[in-house]
Amino acid sequence: MRRPTIFEFLNKQPALSGKKVRLRPRGPEDAADEYRWRTDDELCRLDATVPLAYTFKEFLERYSLELEYPGLTCNFAIDTLDGMHIGDCSLFNISHFNDSAEVGIMIGDKKYWGQGYGADTLSTFLTYIFQAPGINKVLLRTLECNARAQKCFEKCGFKPCGSLIRGEHRFVLMEVERQQPL
Numbered sequence: 001m002r003r004p005t006i007f008e009f010l011n012k013q014p015a016l017s018g019k020k021v022r023l024r025p026r027g028p029e030d031a032a033d034e035y036r037w038r039t040d041d042e043l044c045r046l047d048a049t050v051p052l053a054y055t056f057k058e059f060l061e062r063y064s065l066e067l068e069y070p071g072l073t074c075n076f077a078i079d080t081l082d083g084m085h086i087g088d089c090s091l092f093n094i095s096h097f098n099d100s101a102e103v104g105i106m107i108g109d110k111k112y113w114g115q116g117y118g119a120d121t122l123s124t125f126l127t128y129i130f131q132a133p134g135i136n137k138v139l140l141r142t143l144e145c146n147a148r149a150q151k152c153f154e155k156c157g158f159k160p161c162g163s164l165i166r167g168e169h170r171f172v173l174m175e176v177e178r179q180q181p182l
Contacts, residue, residue: 016076018124020117023076026067026088030077033085035059037108047106048143048169078107078121086112089125099136101129114148122156126176136178144170 016023026034037043038059039051052059066075072094078087086109093102103125107118129135141164142149150160150172158174165171 016124016128017081018120020081020115020120021086021124022079022081023089023121023124024079026075026077028064028067030085030088031060031063032056033108034063034088037087037106040108042110043106043108046143046146046149048166048171076125078105078117080112080117084109086117087121089121091125091129093139094135096134099134100139101135101137102139102141103129104140118149118152119155122153126156130178137175138177139173139175141171141173144172150174 035052035056038049041051044051072092074091076089077085078089079085087105087107089103089105091101091103093100095101103122105118105121105125107113107121126138129138138158139161140153140158142153144163153174157176159176160172161175162173163171164173
């Protein structure tokens, strides 16, 4: 019997529940929040991007296509346990050659910063990722100046493993490995 791919495994999960958050597939109902976060100067600076320069209507067209054709990325909305949409996380750059993948996370609603929602999101996500076949290492990159994010990632087991310079941005590369092989 064929083992499911990481995409099949994660995408068949209706929701991933943690102590403070619930991760669920992103949907059309998340578009307004996503647009607001992707046009926020501070959030974009922390994500090493620039704010979107197109209208909500244009964003919605692209967002709808991304939902319909996700490609090789698993995207989840982050909700509080009482249903408030506060951010998103994703798994991408999946390498079956290296048994690795990269994660990204954004707590877009700033009212939830510094309260453990990011750490619970990553811990919950990692638990499910490491239950899937073929992923033994998870990587991420964060801005060198983002000490708060690095502290969160270290709390979740990530360790610095290198650095990267892209244009004007300096990143810390971090990784965490599966504790027990499948």
